[in-house]
Amino acid sequence: MQSRVVPLEEGKDPGVSSRTNQTKALPIRLLQLFVFFLAFCITFSVISIYTIRHFGISNVMTTVTSSFQPCYEEPNGLDGWIKPPSNLMHTMNDKQLLWRASFMSRRTEYPFERVPKIALMFLTKGPLPLAPIWERFLKGHGGLYSIYVHSLPSFQPHLPPSSVFYGRHIPSQVAEWGRMSMCDAERRLLANALLDISNEWFILLSESCIPLYNFTVIYHYIMKSKYSYMGAFDDPGPFGRGRYNDNMAPEVNITQWRKGSQWFEVNRKLAITIVQDTTYYPKFKEFCRPACYVDEHYFPTMLTIQAGKLIANRSITWVDWSRGGPHPATFGRADITEEFMKRMLESHRCTYNNRNSSICFLFARKFAPSAMEPLLHLAPKFLGF
């Protein structure tokens, strides 16, 4: 080895003639090399910071991923399966996305350390006026949740990089209440969230929702639950069974027909059941059109048939229907009082893991942007964050 190294050194450095010079020159060359390397690093950092500031981190991530693919993504390793996608703005269409998201491990043990996360999926039109409440709620719990936002495709979010919602928008399409496009949006949210293998629970929220307890309480309630939360009841009246269409048989018969609120909380198993469905989807798409509001029937009915024993048949999102009418009450600044908070949180009864419980709702809707300030003010006393 030695005999090969020496001539190489000499050949590289023909200018150095004597031994004494060589020993002096070496540290200087090393130093030069080091300075050059340092300058390169600093330049690179400056360029990176500039690019991130001006074009957003997601763009940088795409560039890095595409140019360094071979050494970053080990074709023979697990990384491609267990690392969450770095850029949520993928180019898959719904058909490709639902296919990709419906893969499931049949083993219950993971060959790596997996910290289960809750996926908070926001189905919105555009802005998130209650974001400061969510920011405070999530503070200090990084690594235990992930956020996904579906908004109108025309909406351009302007968020600071420090926001928990920054870079969390997914490719979206127009979703209309009561139509299949609404269920499509919910399936799109589920499918995107399923791409992160650490997501274990999937919570559907809107821009008017708030959490009712601190993160620790909500995380443990959900993680330890034996059942998924999907409102599902058999309503014999015109707005329940009255919306059933005989053409749905034999896949769905009238005794299996269910109704429920669209706001659900499901675990990974049921999230996959929802995204992989190709049996019930065409039936609902064709035969449940207004005045059959498909977002009130498709998931409750489909899950009752396929996994009835795994759902609690109730939602954990509180809404107030007491004011009557086709829409639940929306609360604004003037409504948010200490009495209101008590009414919302207390005197509920339900079963949790087959036991009586007084904690029945973990989230609530609907709140107007004007409710944000008084809610933030009362949150430490009533909501524990």
Ligand SMILES: *[C@@H]1O[C@H](CO)[C@@H](O)[C@H](O)[C@H]1NC(C)=O
């Ligand atoms: C969360 O709320 C519970 C119940 O109110 C309380 O015991 C706990 O200390 C709170 N946790 C944090 C981190 O504030």
Ligand SMILES: *[C@@H]1O[C@H](CO)[C@@H](O)[C@H](O)[C@H]1NC(C)=O
């Ligand atoms: C509906 O399906 C259930 C379960 O498969 C069955 O017991 C019941 O007889 C069916 N009802 C009708 C009206 O077909």
Ligand SMILES: *[C@@H]1O[C@H](CO)[C@@H](O)[C@H](O)[C@H]1NC(C)=O
């Ligand atoms: C929910 O309802 C189904 C029937 O539709 C039932 O089989 C299941 O046990 C119910 N879930 C709970 C937690 O009671």
Ligand SMILES: *[C@@H]1O[C@H](CO)[C@@H](O)[C@H](O)[C@H]1NC(C)=O
């Ligand atoms: C649960 O509550 C019901 C009334 O809502 C009561 O009849 C039952 O005994 C309670 N069960 C337990 C275990 O406390």
